[in-house]
Amino acid sequence: MRSSLLPTLALAATLTFPAFAADDAAKKPNDIKVVCATTSKDGSRAVQGTDLVIEAGDKVTDAVAVDGNVIIRKGARVDDAVAIRGRVIVEAGARVTGDAVSMGGEVRIQNGARVDGSAIALGGKLTVDKDGVIGGDRVSLSFEIGGKDLLRGFIEEALEEETGCHIIDEDDEDKGEDKDV
Template sequence: MRRPLLPTLLLACSLALPALAAEPAKTPKPAKRICVNVKDGSRSVQGTDLVIEPGEKVKDAVAVDGDVIVKKGAVVDNDVVAIRGRVILEAGARVKGDAVSMGGEVRVPTGARVDGNATALGGKLKLDKPEDVGGERVNFSLEFNGEDLVKKFISKALDEDQKCHILDDEDDSDDKDV
């Protein structure tokens, strides 16, 4: 029985909540770049792309405000999630779980494989061959006057003023709010 997608989405959402300064900034700040390598072999980033290189094997891959790129010969044991980014598989890449993009697209070319579901919310699902996805193929986008309302909703939900708490699994005494 496959593990549910909820833990992966919770990890992604915890990275998606941006930190706020005490006073409102008058000029936009550059995007924060956070990379978390979890002990169980999962990887996640914020504000940059996550590239799973050939020969690498990771448990879950999550990017917030960036793309997840799974190269030829790379394997993701569970799920790949991109929030406000794309999931891009190269031919020869494999995702044993689900491939999900919220606010972007999911690309599965010929020769790539997603054993679970491929889902694009507020973006496009681009499959060369539908049989390269073992589960359901879901593409949900709603445009009004040329604007994608699903993508706008996702961005607005993630841009809300919230606080993020990052935990370091090795030493909980150094936990800090960012």
């Protein structure tokens, strides 16, 4: 089985992911609505500020949601699923061939769902229904004091400053220019 550096790599990639496109769905403090989403040539999808739903028949390399959930529907297949400040929900009949990871949220494996790799919930809980299958490790790490999860708080603080989207215009990409939204 492969070594899993996925949580660390997902965090680093998400914070530095430059190819987000803006939409009108999530609220920022100044009442500007912004949602970021991208699909890469290798079949990866990433969103910020909304849920990423992988529908039946879809095959996705990496599914990443920041401030949203990754929801994998029946008949969908994902190599790795990562939610930062959100949940990874693998519905009945869905399959994750690699790892399902949530940082600051829950990983939920429903009856009839399958995760071939590890299921990891950092700062949240791992919920596996009776007939849910996990081929690798099951990790749920949280630390609560007075009803507050300290690990989740740490993750939220670490990510608090990065709330905007970065848009790279393909024409400006060679010049190294990007624009914050």
